[in-house]
Amino acid sequence: MPVLLLLPDGRRLPLEKPVVSVGTDAACDVVLTAAGVKPSHALLFRDGHDWSVSPASKGCDVRVRGKRVEVASLIAGDTFSVGSAVLTLVSAEEPLPHGKNLAAPASSGRLATVLADFAARLLVQRPAAELLEVAMRGLTETAGADVGFLVWVEGERRQVVCSTGPVPEAAVVDSLVDRVMASGAPVWVPEVAADAGLSSAPSVVALKLTSTLVLPLRVGSSLAAIYLGRRVGSPPFSSVDLEEAMALSSLAALLLATSRELTELRTQVDSLTKRIEAATFEGLIGESPAMRQLYRQVERLGPTSLNVLIQGETGTGKEWVARALHRRGGRRGRLVAINCAALPESLIERELFGHARGAFSGAGSDRAGLVEAADGGTLFLDEIGDMPLSLQSRLLRVVQEREVTRLGESRARKVDMRIVSASHKPLQAMGEQGTFRTDLLFRLDEVRVEVPPLRERGDDVLLIAHHVLSQEGRRARGFTQKATEALRGHPFPGNVRELVSRVRRAAVLASGELLGPEDLELGGDSAPLTPLDEARDAFVQRYVREAIARSGGSKKDAAQALGIGLRSLFRYLGEEG
Numbered sequence: 001m002p003v004l005l006l007l008p009d010g011r012r013l014p015l016e017k018p019v020v021s022v023g024t025d026a027a028c029d030v031v032l033t034a035a036g037v038k039p040s041h042a043l044l045f046r047d048g049h050d051w052s053v054s055p056a057s058k059g060c061d062v063r064v065r066g067k068r069v070e071v072a073s074l075i076a077g078d079t080f081s082v083g084s085a086v087l088t089l090v091s092a093e094e095p096l097p098h099g100k101n102l103a104a105p106a107s108s109g110r111l112a113t114v115l116a117d118f119a120a121r122l123l124v125q126r127p128a129a130e131l132l133e134v135a136m137r138g139l140t141e142t143a144g145a146d147v148g149f150l151v152w153v154e155g156e157r158r159q160v161v162c163s164t165g166p167v168p169e170a171a172v173v174d175s176l177v178d179r180v181m182a183s184g185a186p187v188w189v190p191e192v193a194a195d196a197g198l199s200s201a202p203s204v205v206a207l208k209l210t211s212t213l214v215l216p217l218r219v220g221s222s223l224a225a226i227y228l229g230r231r232v233g234s235p236p237f238s239s240v241d242l243e244e245a246m247a248l249s250s251l252a253a254l255l256l257a258t259s260r261e262l263t264e265l266r267t268q269v270d271s272l273t274k275r276i277e278a279a280t281f282e283g284l285i286g287e288s289p290a291m292r293q294l295y296r297q298v299e300r301l302g303p304t305s306l307n308v309l310i311q312g313e314t315g316t317g318k319e320w321v322a323r324a325l326h327r328r329g330g331r332r333g334r335l336v337a338i339n340c341a342a343l344p345e346s347l348i349e350r351e352l353f354g355h356a357r358g359a360f361s362g363a364g365s366d367r368a369g370l371v372e373a374a375d376g377g378t379l380f381l382d383e384i385g386d387m388p389l390s391l392q393s394r395l396l397r398v399v400q401e402r403e404v405t406r407l408g409e410s411r412a413r414k415v416d417m418r419i420v421s422a423s424h425k426p427l428q429a430m431g432e433q434g435t436f437r438t439d440l441l442f443r444l445d446e447v448r449v450e451v452p453p454l455r456e457r458g459d460d461v462l463l464i465a466h467h468v469l470s471q472e473g474r475r476a477r478g479f480t481q482k483a484t485e486a487l488r489g490h491p492f493p494g495n496v497r498e499l500v501s502r503v504r505r506a507a508v509l510a511s512g513e514l515l516g517p518e519d520l521e522l523g524g525d526s527a528p529l530t531p532l533d534e535a536r537d538a539f540v541q542r543y544v545r546e547a548i549a550r551s552g553g554s555k556k557d558a559a560q561a562l563g564i565g566l567r568s569l570f571r572y573l574g575e576e577g
């Protein structure tokens, strides 16, 4: 395809030789005097039907689409820079403009001002439709066009999405638009009258045009055409107009692509927000079968007075389950919680059972303990597995007799409460080993609730991650595809607590709108490779856990679905059968 080279001073040079040299030296084919241009700076060469550009020697700065290149192919419409000079390759299929009608050459200062103004106008607009409207108006004004419209193409369908005035149907199905859509390159017709074929083009006739510029606008994988036209009384479009309009349409395309990404992100966030709403139960988030089963259990057990033992790995949300049980219980009293692992033995005793004045040094007054405070409500004993044996017998009395005696008193006080306890420790085994009282366990464990580890909850990890991110209210509002995959694949030994802190930390430290795996400190290419055996075991374990989750928590059904025995399933899980 014959092409022309547009120079910053408005000159248009046909590229006729197979190799064209560019530089400040008078011996070059294209002599350029601009900052940063060397005597022999760049070479343009024909490769079959295509053109490529490369630096003439090492150290010569040649950029295409802003990126420094060693060699890059060009198509009509491409802009590239040689030092500080910006050049454009355009199709020479259109008739050459008549020099007398050319507008004044563009100065880089004017282009910079136009670009800055245009960008400023676009940046305040967010929704894509408004952005297009503003882009079209800005382009039409800047190019001094009498007519401006944008044709959006989707398959066979063409639609004028914004225009500066009425656009007849004939203009939309026009051959000029066809040409831009087919080549992706701009079409510049300085003087319509000079081309018999074009002067009868439907758009030219319908809009009474004397000069046209039709530019491609790429947004993602979509291509649209920007149609600019001038009528009698206006000068023909010049190469400078073409150069400026191309720069503006590239900028508009970039902003549109960003706006589109943001819209997609917003849609993703909206749909996740709806999913999160539907998947929230008493502050717990999750829609996996394992969590749904847990919700049903809490709903059923809440209104009863049975003592509940909550078991689950650390950070799975046992405390939240206890609170949910209390709220669903409708008891008049409050939930009183004590963490048995956080306090030394003497303090737990005082805290739980209260004391009389003078019971120990520093006991200046009578004080009710947490057991009394929970009267009429729920007593939540977190980390019950860490309660010292000596206190377990005192607790047994409370649980069994429903009465409490303050330290330093002999009078027992009646209490009425429900006891919910939680532990990540194997209380049954501890009972057998004598480190936990089996009679107490028997009383506390009237009914058991198992909170599943996060790795058995499928996509709940994504819902919780999004929820935490939205609560942080920072710039980051979503996750990249890679981050989503990393979240899905991570085993989360610290469960929901680990997930929450990873997302919070990333939200505070990251600067973009989307968090990547590196922000979450998950995997990444720099992570060392795991030995094959370990990787295989981890995969098998994850797969088995997923099968259990998909079987609604039933290990038996999961074993059946996987075609293995129950004993093998336990072995793969690393548990005793």
Ligand SMILES: Nc1ncnc2c1ncn2[C@@H]1O[C@H](COP(=O)(O)OP(=O)(O)OP(=O)(O)O)[C@@H](O)[C@H]1O
Pocket: 283, 284, 285, 286, 312, 313, 314, 315, 316, 317, 318, 319, 320, 321, 382, 423, 424, 464, 496, 497, 500
């Ligand atoms: N399903 C859930 N949805 C949203 N957040 C959750 C969920 N489960 C737990 N969390 C959050 O995870 C964190 C840990 O929860 P929690 O303290 O209840 O875990 P735990 O099992 O009691 O831990 P530990 O055994 O260490 O005491 C909390 O910040 C809680 O808000």
